Amino acid sequence: MKNQTVVVEFIIVGLSNDHHVNIILFAVLSVVFLLTVIGNIIVVTLSLVDHCLQSSMYFFLRNFSLLEICFTSVTKPRFLYSLLTERKFIPLPGCFLQLLVFFLLGTCVFFHVAIISFDRYMAICRPLRYGTIMNGRVCFQLVLGCWVMSFLFIFPPTFMVVLLPFCGPNVINHFYCDTAPLLQLSCVDTGHIEVMLLVAAVVVLPGTLTGTIISYGFIVCTVMRIPSTIGRKKAFSTCSAHLTVVVILYSSAISRYIRPGQRGTQDFDKVVSLVYCVVTQLFNPCIYALGNEQVKQALKDILGRTISKCLRIS
Template identity: 40%
Template structure:
């Protein structure tokens, strides 16, 4: 039944009225997320003030998050609107591949961005030399390569799984753990490979983030003036908030709770990661960043002048 299986996604609820509320909420958060991230990408392309490494990485993070949420949210919105909870085996595998690829790559990109902040604060005189265009492009390539290499082993093993007892996935999107739960194959090896890859990604990137910010905080505390310290902290605060939310959310998914409703908790956290957090990220980065706000105001003025003509 492997290649011919049509899975049934249970979604978040069976209540018709609650489904309408969830559809509206997810649709609005999805549109706000995409609009906010496209705005950041647009501004980093057109503004001469946003050509540093930090904004290059922010541009790539925005693209990555658009890809991540687009891999699962539109499909679930379609399922609700058409009252069709089925998904084919191939579509499910493709969705799992892309959500995992984008999710893992984002962890490596967040670690790279923390290194960028380390260079900016701790080695300001050499920042432009160290974080030049060639290095930035290579770091982005390394992030995507690392993401792909991490997910290939568990995915290769997962393609051999058989589904004969049940085709009901207790989630709103295809994911590794819900699929493993309904497989009638021996899943011990796949489960452990998935867990090892998840923990390896989590620990490796978290160590990079912690080390970078330990050096950053140590350097900032040595600044003589309070204004300098405040300015330095403000350049890192947005990234620190996003990192804290992302890592904090994933702890609930991959460090399994003992409660019987662990799947319900995972669903809630997954909704947070795929809708609320991506929607908040553009606001977190822009509201605390003068250069982005100035670039946004300049672009609005240009558009207004163009429309007047």
């Protein structure tokens, strides 16, 4: 230990060391980041200003969009900055803060997906009781429960990662501060933390996935009883779009975090992380909200009124 130096900053390798590849990645990921943020801002704005979008469904979608904006802002701006400037250093406090916030928000995303699925189940399978059960108080409690459960499951193991000593080397083979490379860089045994992370992942991921599958299973059974063929096709198209996002989100997260060893293969981890940090974040506002007929109509109405006002002023 006398010959080891205490680490005060990390070097985040990123996705590539080639300058030209990094420029291309910067251009592509910048567009994806802007589209993700703009799409979610549109959803939040529409759900606040349009009186037709005041049901519990849009309350959950509004909170989900705010969560997505925060989640995508945890890693992407810092990564884009490193791609553009090739400055890959990050101080320990910044790395640990990114780790804690990333896992807290990421876990909350899975809980939100589960309650959105439950809300759709109540709206489709229990329409007469939907307004009574899914009132404002219950919706607020469900969203608050998502945050509380996320904190209780994720904060203890990730905080223990923060408390680990790092004596060198300090190179993180990833594009953000993740648990696997940090555990590999620690100069003490991390077996107990790996077990805690695995238990948390097993409870959160399969747990929320089970709730989502059960909800959509009941929805499919109810849709099958719709006499209209057009109505069934419309309902199935919506469900299939939602389930596509669910499959991509959960398959990437489960393959990354549910395995005996949390250290893993870092090149594989980067690819998987890119899927749920970029692909699903871009698709979520488009499929969950902007693909909804009421949301699209509200957007058309607001754009129409805005254009009319601009024409009158000019």
